[in-house]
Amino acid sequence: MSSPQPCSRPSLEELKIRLGEIYDLQRASAVLSWDQQTYMPKGGAAARGEQRATLSGLIHQRSTDPRLGELIARLEEENSPLDPEQDDHAMVRMARRTYERNRRIPEELIRQLTLKTSLAREAWVEARAASVPGRSLFGHFAPYLTEVVRLKREQSEALGYPESPYDAHLDYFEPGLLASQAAILLDRLAEGLRPLVEAITASSIQIETTFLEDVRDGEKQWAISLEILQAIGYDFQRGRQDRSAHPFTTAFSGGDVRITNRLSSRLETPLFTALHEGGHALYHFGIPCRLERSNLASGSSYGLHESQSRLWENLVGGSRPFWAFWFPRLAKAFPERLATVSEDSFYRAVNAVRPSPIRVEADEVTYNLHIVLRFQLEQALLEGRLAVKDLPSAWNEGMVRLLGVMPRDDAEGVLQDVHWSSGQFGYFPSYALGNLLAVQFFNCALHDLPGLNSSGSTGGLIARGEYAPLRQWLHDRIHSWGGKLLPDELVRKVIGGPIDSQPFLDYLWDKYAPLYGLQRPPAKRSGLKISHLGGE
């Protein structure tokens, strides 16, 4: 290995072996985690925690092995400049990014973070369960969260950042994105959403939703969720749907991509969850076999992943053509509650907008405002502009400012999300980026696949329950890249420009103006989609 010239192949082969082993350890840990969240009896918790900690330690050791650094440096030198579209070059480029990141975090800091976040999470569970109107246990959680914030700031310093300590954490979820860029995007989004939310709240149209509520026939919901998954192309030879308290998708390999779902007293919730998790799963299924067991066997970013789940959940599942196909089937399964309900009433009900204090229950109009609030607060915490003790009042003030609602207590306010107690600062923006990208991608698909979304007597592809062309389009344009490109590179390739909030706002106005009898203020519309005005 010491001679400079002929080492390229051996170096590349050794890099692949090492990345393959890291991949195996990561996916083995994912199996343990999946089991913990689905079938593991309570008694297994302590041992499972140790098993996963051991695996995390091994993953960290292998990911920071100086030999890995040598291989990367040698391959960079021999292949300069790296062409990110070429598999091997992309592998080296992404290995450099991850290696640098892992190498900069001292082992002791990782140990402290693991320890302190597990304590914080426990305190969060207790505080949330015990907080009721008039009585908050945020004070019980606050010292633990303060410690987590302190460690995350220490992590920022270890990692380094261009402008804000928040950049160091955002980069993990959205490689290459700066806090200042995210702030511009999310501020514009919030600004654009304000008049729409106000108009909907002021509208005299009340959408009837009672026929969706108090469902106690979970087996039927489950059966239809499986039918929907099958229809959109989820491959049950390479996956399965199980139950868990919080739905998620996990891939153990390209041949084993699992999703979870949960029953709900809302008729449509498990169906939309199946579309959401199914969208994540299709992304995993679509990654080429040749990238298996490498550092490229994943999506580009959390936001890109979320764009796929949101596209199926909202753009497909929330559309009229989708229910033109599925409503008659649903009505047959639930005759006692849907016999007197029209397809139009059903479509309206599943799209009803109600500003609520709870993020995971939010509709697609108000959802991103929940993200804007979290983004502003977590950035302020990491930049030292906000103290943990002031978080509940900042939260409540933000909820009123952005959504016009006041949480009844901290359980449905500042204590509702698990992310901060787990140290996942920088995660929230990915949800909003995914929502924006879903619309931008879907607009491109509409252009390339005429008739995808048309309703009317003959119906388009979605109205006929034919999803293969859309799935193939997403595969060719997005999934087939795996993790080779940075998110901004991939987005520009697919839509020819950067991520933008305007297409999302246009989509919302086009969809919700007819539902709530609204007139859109004329000046705000972007010039691009004038031909869509008036159409639904």
Ligand code: ZN
């Ligand atoms: Zn998701």
